[in-house]
Amino acid sequence: MDGVAVIRGYIDRMVTGDGKCNGMKVLILDASTTQSISSVYSQTEILSKEVYLVTRLDDQSNPILGKGKQNDNNGGDESNSHLKAVVFIRPTESNLGLLVRELARPRFSEYYVYFSGILTKGLFRLLADSDTHERIRQVQEFYGDFCPINEDLVTLQCRHTLAMTVAAGTSWAQNHVHLYDRNLQGVQSMLLALKRQPSAIRFARQSPSAEQLAKDVYDNIQSDQIFHFGGRGRKELLLLVLDRRDDPVTPLLSQWTYQAMVHEMLGLNNHRVILKGAPNIAKDLEEVVLSANQDDFFKANRHKNFGELGESIQKLLKDYQAQQPQSAANLNTIEEMQSFMEKFPELRSRSHNVSKHVAIMGELARLVDICALMDVSQFEQELACADDHSSHLRELIEKLQSPKIKIPDKLRLGLLYALRYETVGNLHRVRQAMSKGGVPQDMLDLMDSILRYGGNKVRAPGLYGEEHGNNLVSKMTKSFMTSVQGVSNVYSQHVPRLMDTINAIAKGKLKAQDCPYVPGSRPRASSAQEDTIPEEIIIFMVGGVTYEEATKVSEFNETNPAGIKVILGGSTVHNSTSFLEELKTL
Numbered sequence: 231m232d233g234v235a236v237i238r239g240y241i242d243r244m245v246t247g248d249g250k251c252n253g254m255k256v257l258i259l260d261a262s263t264t265q266s267i268s269s270v271y272s273q274t275e276i277l278s279k280e281v282y283l284v285t286r287l288d289d290q291s292n293p294i295l296g297k298g299k300q301n302d303n304n305g306g307d308e309s310n311s312h313l314k315a316v317v318f319i320r321p322t323e324s325n326l327g328l329l330v331r332e333l334a335r336p337r338f339s340e341y342y343v344y345f346s347g348i349l350t351k352g353l354f355r356l357l358a359d360s361d362t363h364e365r366i367r368q369v370q371e372f373y374g375d376f377c378p379i380n381e382d383l384v385t386l387q388c389r390h391t392l393a394m395t396v397a398a399g400t401s402w403a404q405n406h407v408h409l410y411d412r413n414l415q416g417v418q419s420m421l422l423a424l425k426r427q428p429s430a431i432r433f434a435r436q437s438p439s440a441e442q443l444a445k446d447v448y449d450n451i452q453s454d455q456i457f458h459f460g461g462r463g464r465k466e467l468l469l470l471v472l473d474r475r476d477d478p479v480t481p482l483l484s485q486w487t488y489q490a491m492v493h494e495m496l497g498l499n500n501h502r503v504i505l506k507g508a509p510n511i512a513k514d515l516e517e518v519v520l521s522a523n524q525d526d527f528f529k530a531n532r533h534k535n536f537g538e539l540g541e542s543i544q545k546l547l548k549d550y551q552a553q554q555p556q557s558a559a560n561l562n563t564i565e566e567m568q569s570f571m572e573k574f575p576e577l578r579s580r581s582h583n584v585s586k587h588v589a590i591m592g593e594l595a596r597l598v599d600i601c602a603l604m605d606v607s608q609f610e611q612e613l614a615c616a617d618d619h620s621s622h623l624r625e626l627i628e629k630l631q632s633p634k635i636k637i638p639d640k641l642r643l644g645l646l647y648a649l650r651y652e653t654v655g656n657l658h659r660v661r662q663a664m665s666k667g668g669v670p671q672d673m674l675d676l677m678d679s680i681l682r683y684g685g686n687k688v689r690a691p692g693l694y695g696e697e698h699g700n701n702l703v704s705k706m707t708k709s710f711m712t713s714v715q716g717v718s719n720v721y722s723q724h725v726p727r728l729m730d731t732i733n734a735i736a737k738g739k740l741k742a743q744d745c746p747y748v749p750g751s752r753p754r755a756s757s758a759q760e761d762t763i764p765e766e767i768i769i770f771m772v773g774g775v776t777y778e779e780a781t782k783v784s785e786f787n788e789t790n791p792a793g794i795k796v797i798l799g800g801s802t803v804h805n806s807t808s809f810l811e812e813l814k815t816l
Contacts, residue, residue: 231766231797233378234523236423237270240344240372244316245279247342247368255314256338257284260325263318263346265377265387265500272524287319287328314340320375321345326353330360342368346375347415348456375419376799380522380532382787383780384799386416391801392812395473395773396683399438410439413801414446417770418457420799421469426768427451427459428469431751435744436690437473439772444471448748466753468735468764470745474773474804477693477727478684479614479649481776481809482642484607486721488539489532490777492520492590494805495597508593518586527587533781535722536594543591550584602634606643607721613646614724617694619654622647626660630667640664641673642806648677650694652685672814679813690744693727726779728769732786736794738763767796774809775800
């Protein structure tokens with residue numbers, strides 16, 4: 231199971247039309263498929279596949295594709311009649327409307343149309359009736375209705391789903407039907423793209439949104455043979471649908487691994503990082519690409535912590551300096567000059583890559599220093615992992631009064647305190663201290679929002695270990711392990727609740743009372759006491775996932791002795807900023 235490989239395979243097939251679309255062509259996409267393709271292929275790679283241009287279906291302003299002289303014989307345009315068009319779009323009514331308009335006055339000699347999800351009969355009939363010039367040569371479904379970030383991490387890039395999960399099961403749910411449908415289609419696309427039929431489907435018990443999604447996926451699988459993949463090699467696959475609100479703590483924490491740090495502190499959107507405005511940043515580094523598919527260094531180091539990353543970048547820089555060829559001034563023969571020029575593009579690319587990582591590392595280090603993140607993060611970890619109210623309250627008040635701590639960090643500390651000490655803490659005093667510390671009123675209101683969203687009355691038990699009845703033992707064990715392992719781990723004590731769930735699955739001990747089976751989907755071999763251990767797990771989290779969870783899943787995939795493979799998917803990938811922005815809408 232590899233989301234990146236699946237999308238790359240689809241693209242390779244599309245641009246050749248499965249061998250039927252040879253020659254120069256234009257690739258026409260929508261907003262969603264643009265993100266999917268750009269996540270696995272660079273524009274240079276796409277253009278090397280006889281693709282003349284990549285454009286958007288909703289972009290009619292491109293002068294190259296503008297309307298040319300009308301051909302009276304067929305009503306089409308002659309401007310690009312020698313080119314073929316490969317269209318890859320989501321099967322939505324709005325996209326079909328744009329495609330129908332395109333076909334009414336076609337600009338290309340042939341159209342190869344691919345949809346990223348299941349095309350309804352009504353939309354298919356509309357497409358067929360609209361092809362009056364008979365330009366369409368192929369129509370096919372390629373299930374790439376998701377964006378692969380890592381091999382084991384995919385997202386739907388679907389924002390504002392926290393409100394959807396809160397409204398589920400109420401009369402307000404109808405206001406979020408379009409978001410729910412997008413999540414349902416995304417999960418189905420993942421199953422179809424990976425060619426997997428779940429042998430079991432489970433969901434988070436206290437989440438109406440997760441329950442509805444799991445049951446709708448099951449019903450669609452039962453009613454449509456397209457989801458049925460046979461073969462002797464079929465593996466036991468568990469589809470587990472979870473809800474972000476069962477763990478509102480993880481998105482609030484500072485991050486210390488490369489990919490997660492960049493996303494939290496600089497922003498990582500569609501693999502792009504904006505460094506413009508940072509001190510001492512060269513013009514060509516103001517916007518850079520961080521993609522594991524295009525950058526071997528990033529692929530090897532994306533899950534390393536800040537200290538390990540510094541060592542890796544130092545080694546990268548030394549290796550680059552050691553591999554520098556002789557200068558152009560010392561080239562004495564034609565052969566030496568030719569050899570230098572042949573290597574020049576590679577040298578420039580390598581130089582840019584080294585400069586990029588050095589610049590990002592430098593900016594991360596600067597922000598860690600000026601925001602006092604070492605101090606902030608250590609206290610965040612204490613709030614997330616330990617239960618010591620008097621000590622935590624005293625330290626929190628000190629942090630809120632400190633001018634060294636930035637306002638967004640004071641807000642996150644206050645919210646972490648509220649989540650842990652919701653029933654026993656002095657929230658009024660903390661709110662007053664936050665206000666005196668400079669936190670504005672609209673941010674203070676988020677304390678009520680996060681408790682409505684993920685407080686102990688609505689989230690599933692287990693966030694702080696309270697469902698086991700041995701909370702004291704658990705806390706003592708964590709405290710002991712922290713002291714034994716030393717200071718190097720004080721910034722990574724926290725383990726997302728997701729990993730407790732995955733480890734329980736791997737042992738066949740995930741309780742049905744926590745994550746029930748969709749009726750009819752439980753494997754026959756399972757007993758009431760112990761479940762069949764799956765060989766593969768697809769986890770989808772409505773409301774979004776985080777890079778911290780993605781890192782832990784990657785580590786599990788590499789180290790679990792049973793060889794269980796996990797793919798993590800979510801509505802979106804959150805950092806603390808995006809998470810809090812969505813909370814404001816509740």
